[in-house]
Amino acid sequence: METDVLIVGGSAAGLMAGITARKHYPEKKVTIVRKEDKVLIPCGIPYTLHTVDGPENNIIPDEAATGKDIELIINEVVEIDKENKNVKLKNGELIKYEKLVLGIGSSPFLPPIKGANLENVYTVKKDFELLKEMRNKVKENKEIVIIGGGFIGVEFADEIRKNDDTNVTIIEILDNVLSLVCDDILCEKAENKLRENGVNVLTESKVIEIVGDQKAEKVKLESGKEISADVVIIATGVNPNTELASEAGLDSNSKKGILVDEYMRTSDPDIFACGDCVEKPSYFGENFQAAWLASIATNEGRVVGANLYNLRRKKQKSIGIFSTIVDDLALGVAGLTKKQAENAGIEVVEGHAEAINRHPGSMPGAQLLGVSLIFQKYDGIIIGAQVYGADTAGEFLNILGLAIEKQMTAEDLATLQVGTHPALTASPVPYQLINAAEDAVIKLNS
Amino acid sequence: METDVLIVGGSAAGLMAGITARKHYPEKKVTIVRKEDKVLIPCGIPYTLHTVDGPENNIIPDEAATGKDIELIINEVVEIDKENKNVKLKNGELIKYEKLVLGIGSSPFLPPIKGANLENVYTVKKDFELLKEMRNKVKENKEIVIIGGGFIGVEFADEIRKNDDTNVTIIEILDNVLSLVCDDILCEKAENKLRENGVNVLTESKVIEIVGDQKAEKVKLESGKEISADVVIIATGVNPNTELASEAGLDSNSKKGILVDEYMRTSDPDIFACGDCVEKPSYFGENFQAAWLASIATNEGRVVGANLYNLRRKKQKSIGIFSTIVDDLALGVAGLTKKQAENAGIEVVEGHAEAINRHPGSMPGAQLLGVSLIFQKYDGIIIGAQVYGADTAGEFLNILGLAIEKQMTAEDLATLQVGTHPALTASPVPYQLINAAEDAVIKLNS
Numbered sequence: 002m003e004t005d006v007l008i009v010g011g012s013a014a015g016l017m018a019g020i021t022a023r024k025h026y027p028e029k030k031v032t033i034v035r036k037e038d039k040v041l042i043p044c045g046i047p048y049t050l051h052t053v054d055g056p057e058n059n060i061i062p063d064e065a066a067t068g069k070d071i072e073l074i075i076n077e078v079v080e081i082d083k084e085n086k087n088v089k090l091k092n093g094e095l096i097k098y099e100k101l102v103l104g105i106g107s108s109p110f111l112p113p114i115k116g117a118n119l120e121n122v123y124t125v126k127k128d129f130e131l132l133k134e135m136r137n138k139v140k141e142n143k144e145i146v147i148i149g150g151g152f153i154g155v156e157f158a159d160e161i162r163k164n165d166d167t168n169v170t171i172i173e174i175l176d177n178v179l180s181l182v183c184d185d186i187l188c189e190k191a192e193n194k195l196r197e198n199g200v201n202v203l204t205e206s207k208v209i210e211i212v213g214d215q216k217a218e219k220v221k222l223e224s225g226k227e228i229s230a231d232v233v234i235i236a237t238g239v240n241p242n243t244e245l246a247s248e249a250g251l252d253s254n255s256k257k258g259i260l261v262d263e264y265m266r267t268s269d270p271d272i273f274a275c276g277d278c279v280e281k282p283s284y285f286g287e288n289f290q291a292a293w294l295a296s297i298a299t300n301e302g303r304v305v306g307a308n309l310y311n312l313r314r315k316k317q318k319s320i321g322i323f324s325t326i327v328d329d330l331a332l333g334v335a336g337l338t339k340k341q342a343e344n345a346g347i348e349v350v351e352g353h354a355e356a357i358n359r360h361p362g363s364m365p366g367a368q369l370l371g372v373s374l375i376f377q378k379y380d381g382i383i384i385g386a387q388v389y390g391a392d393t394a395g396e397f398l399n400i401l402g403l404a405i406e407k408q409m410t411a412e413d414l415a416t417l418q419v420g421t422h423p424a425l426t427a428s429p430v431p432y433q434l435i436n437a438a439e440d441a442v443i444k445l446n447s
Numbered sequence: 448m449e450t451d452v453l454i455v456g457g458s459a460a461g462l463m464a465g466i467t468a469r470k471h472y473p474e475k476k477v478t479i480v481r482k483e484d485k486v487l488i489p490c491g492i493p494y495t496l497h498t499v500d501g502p503e504n505n506i507i508p509d510e511a512a513t514g515k516d517i518e519l520i521i522n523e524v525v526e527i528d529k530e531n532k533n534v535k536l537k538n539g540e541l542i543k544y545e546k547l548v549l550g551i552g553s554s555p556f557l558p559p560i561k562g563a564n565l566e567n568v569y570t571v572k573k574d575f576e577l578l579k580e581m582r583n584k585v586k587e588n589k590e591i592v593i594i595g596g597g598f599i600g601v602e603f604a605d606e607i608r609k610n611d612d613t614n615v616t617i618i619e620i621l622d623n624v625l626s627l628v629c630d631d632i633l634c635e636k637a638e639n640k641l642r643e644n645g646v647n648v649l650t651e652s653k654v655i656e657i658v659g660d661q662k663a664e665k666v667k668l669e670s671g672k673e674i675s676a677d678v679v680i681i682a683t684g685v686n687p688n689t690e691l692a693s694e695a696g697l698d699s700n701s702k703k704g705i706l707v708d709e710y711m712r713t714s715d716p717d718i719f720a721c722g723d724c725v726e727k728p729s730y731f732g733e734n735f736q737a738a739w740l741a742s743i744a745t746n747e748g749r750v751v752g753a754n755l756y757n758l759r760r761k762k763q764k765s766i767g768i769f770s771t772i773v774d775d776l777a778l779g780v781a782g783l784t785k786k787q788a789e790n791a792g793i794e795v796v797e798g799h800a801e802a803i804n805r806h807p808g809s810m811p812g813a814q815l816l817g818v819s820l821i822f823q824k825y826d827g828i829i830i831g832a833q834v835y836g837a838d839t840a841g842e843f844l845n846i847l848g849l850a851i852e853k854q855m856t857a858e859d860l861a862t863l864q865v866g867t868h869p870a871l872t873a874s875p876v877p878y879q880l881i882n883a884a885e886d887a888v889i890k891l892n893s
Contacts, residue, residue, distance in 0.1 A: 013875065013876065016876060016881060017875075017876055020876070021885070024885065024889050025889070025892075042807055042874065044867065044868060044869050044874075045806060045807050045810075045869045046808065048807075048810065048869055049839055052810065052811065052870075053809045053810060054809075058807060058809050059807050060807075061876075065876070101628055168540065176858045187475075188713050205593045245634045262587055294866075295867070295874075295875055296864070296865055296866055296867045296875040296878075297864070298875075299875035299876055299878075300862055300864060300875070303861060303862055303881070303885070304862060307861075309524045312860055313858075314858070317862060317864055319864065320864050322864060322865060322866030323866045323868070324866050324867075324868045324871055324872075325868055325870075325873065326868070326870045331870075331871060333866060333868075333871075335866065348681060360488055360490065361488055361491050361494075361499055361504060361505050361506075363500075363504050364491075364494065364498060364499060365498065366838070379457040380635045392812070392839075392870065392871055393838075393839055393841070393842045393869070394871065395839070395866065395868050395870075395871025396839045396842040396843045396846065396871070396872060397845075398866050399843075399866060399872075400842065400846050400849055402865060402866060403846055403849050403850065403853070403863070404849065406864060407849075407853050412759075412760070415749060415753075415760075416746055416749055416750060416763060417746075417761055417849070418742070418743070418763055418765065418766050418768060418848055418852065419739075419742055419768060419845045419848060420742055420768030420769045420770050420779060420781065420841065420844050420845060420848060421490065421741070421742045421770075421841070422490060422754070422769070422770045422771055422772065422773045422779075422841050423488070423490050423491045423494055423840070424494070424498075424771075424777075424838065424841075425772060425777060425779075425840065425841025426770075426836055426841040426842060426845075427768055428464060428490075428741075429459065429463075429741055429742040429744075429746070430459065430463055430466070430511070430745055431509075431746035432742075432745075435749070437741070439467070439470065439749070443471070446471075
């Protein structure tokens with residue numbers, strides 16, 4: 002078999018690379034090989050547990066590729082022969098390529114917890130059948146324990162608590178849930194919302210063992226405390242999948258990912274890589290870690306797809322823009338938190354503002370939206386933003402992501418031109434982004 | 448009487464100038480003189496007719512000023528003596544100032560239509576009692592005719608049609624409603640939505656007379672057609688209020704507004720002006736006209752308030768970012784339309800994309816959101832954007848306004864970093880802004 006562009010992996014990064022290649026190089030044959038029969042929408046995984054009623058309603062349709070004249074092969078690539086420019090499938094078949102793209106993702110990181118191999122203990126894999134099984138177990142059982150209070154852990158907890166007759170416990174080793182990615186104001190709001198909805202939130206708690214005979218029965222903490230557990234979900238981060246690349250002799254780092262140049266080429270110039278499997282530089286420099294997100298994976302897919310036969314797009318240094326929702330409280334972060342900046346030695350000034358996202362406040366859909374902005378003290382440039390409240394927070398955060406990318410100052414943002422409307426946004430007088438910036442301007446002046 | 452900062456006008460611009468002055472110059476005495484007993488939230492005026500149930504629910508609370516230690520005087524300034532730095536009130540009293548700010552707004556432009564002085568014919572004034580009267584008339588009567596299909600006319604039509612037993616007709620002289628500010632795609636969507644909801648939309652129709660004895664009875668078109676009219680609302684734009692300024696010898700233009708320098712000082716350096724009463728330059732140069740919006744007025748208020756004793760903020764050239772909603776269809780524009788650009792002689796490329804603003808599409812709150820982006824053909828820089836569909840359109844447009852301000856190219860936007868979330872935004876794969884930009888990239892390349 003033979004193709005022009007061969008993409009390994011059909012999730013966010015691979016699919017996006019394929020769609021982009023198709024647009025930029027309409028004369029080329031584009032083929033995606035993926036091992037999953039059904040591909041889950043990665044960010045939608047938590048919502049399969051309740052809101053969208055099962056993983057079958059959270060599938061990237063094959064049509065997203067095949068409808069754009071991309072050939073789709075369900076099979077596993079087990080070897081890359083970069084000298085002869087072909088890959089070997091599990092069944093021994095070879096596919097020849099001109100350009101190869103690796104979008105081979107990441108796998109859950111499993112901390113060394115005794116009993117993690119018991120029945121009814123799950124990690125969060127992008128695996129349709131496993132997710133279905135986990136969902137059934139969660140529905141059938143009462144005591145659900147989630148280990149890890151990051152975004153994924155929090156989203157699972159908030160979904161599962163919506164099921165009837167369920168006790169959900171979330172166990173976080175740090176002082177707050179979301180503590181690595183949010184400042185205290187957001188962490189506390191998220192925690193309060195979870196608790197209001199009956200979730201048992203345990204912080205500064207280290208799991209030392211999952212106890213059980215064959216099945217999980219309880220989770221034991223370092224403090225000696227034990228928590229009943231019919232089902233345990235471990236959500237403690239991911240590691241990049243690099244084996245296929247490293248076995249082929251491509252430069253990679255098993256913790257950080259496959260190494261790529263500024264055009265997202267691996268150490269072989271005809272092999273590109275994108276998504277969770279690739280090393281991610283932070284916009285803020287070497288002292289900071291970039292998050293792994295589907296939005297970054299697709300961004301990289303767009304870079305790779307356009308660059309295949311013409312190097313035109315540079316790899317982005319990741320700002321890190323992400324949001325979530327707990328019950329009716331949307332939360333989001335762009336760039337650095339105050340904690341991250343201060344821990345790295347950057348003196349910052351924070352500006353804050355809250356307002357109703359309608360005007361007058363009696364307009365339908367009125368909700369509070371709050372904003373915290375983090376500026377470098379020495380030059381007033383914005384390096385971080387946090388948003389909470391109304392569900393416009395998602396797009397609101399994208400204004401802030403762009404402001405960070407463009408290195409705008411508090412002064413710039415205090416006179417930012419925005420559009421407002423009674424039914425869609427806050428009034429221009431208390432408009433959150435601008436007033437938070439003005440708050441910082443005053444602090445920076447004083 | 449004596450104050451440090453005296454502000455004439457208590458609507459968006461004046462209030463914002465006052466709040467900003469208070470933050471930047473806490474040691475100064477700040478006084479607002481306004482003639483209205485109650486100040487309407489300007490953008491909320493249409494919504495008093497139905498949604499928020501009356502003008503009394505659409506008031507800027509005095510507390511917005513007095514709660515920030517700004518003195519509030521309800522009176523009318525009738526004369527400015529710039530030599531002696533004082534103003535005269537209607538009752539003859541003088542107020543001495545160090546710095547004077549004019550935020551004296553605009554008045555409805557009344558086209559020369561015969562019968563415009565009949566009873567039950569209204570213009571859209573920021574006048575509480577008049578609005579209350581108009582609301583009552585609209586509620587009591589059946590046949591309501593709106594002359595002018597701009598944003599205000601459309602908002603009035605969409606509100607009034609929500610009342611029981613009401614026939615609403617909107618009469619627009621151009622080929623479409625919103626035609627001066629939107630491209631055809633948005634105009635048609637707005638028109639269709641109005642018609643679906645029973646509004647009688649007449650385009651390419653010129654009103655020549657409002658016919659009636661004492662009260663309005665019908666509206667006569669140039670075509671000879673007559674439309675029954677119990678109440679007529681004229682919404683055909685505004686003119687700046689400049690009289691007070693020009694009588695005081697300050698430079699002004701009765702059509703364009705009071706003239707100010709780059710720091711928003713009038714021809715007297717101790718007198719500043721902001722809001723609808725001030726001339727507005729367009730971001731896009733002299734060939735284009737800037738809109739008059741409350742969001743621009745507040746922006747100018749923030750510039751003036753900060754500059755009073757220390758010139759630190761430059762007047763913004765207006766990009767023009769505004770949005771509205773017709774029934775459940777949000778619409779918005781930032782920058783130039785395709786029509787405006789082409790009429791001025793700029794060759795453009797348009798990129799377009801639509802997607803559901805959730806992922807998977809079965810997530811609650813899923814609505815379509817579509818985006819059209821206008822780029823200069825010769826350099827690929829974005830000069831305009833139009834958004835329609837979901838009510839996240841309001842904040843979405845503010846991302847685009849910033850992209851225009853920062854002169855980003857289609858290529859920049861095709862790899863823009865954004866945050867996405869199943870419950871808050873589109874998936875990163877079909878994310879509208881990026882895909883519309885990619886659409887333009889492909890067209891620019893070919």
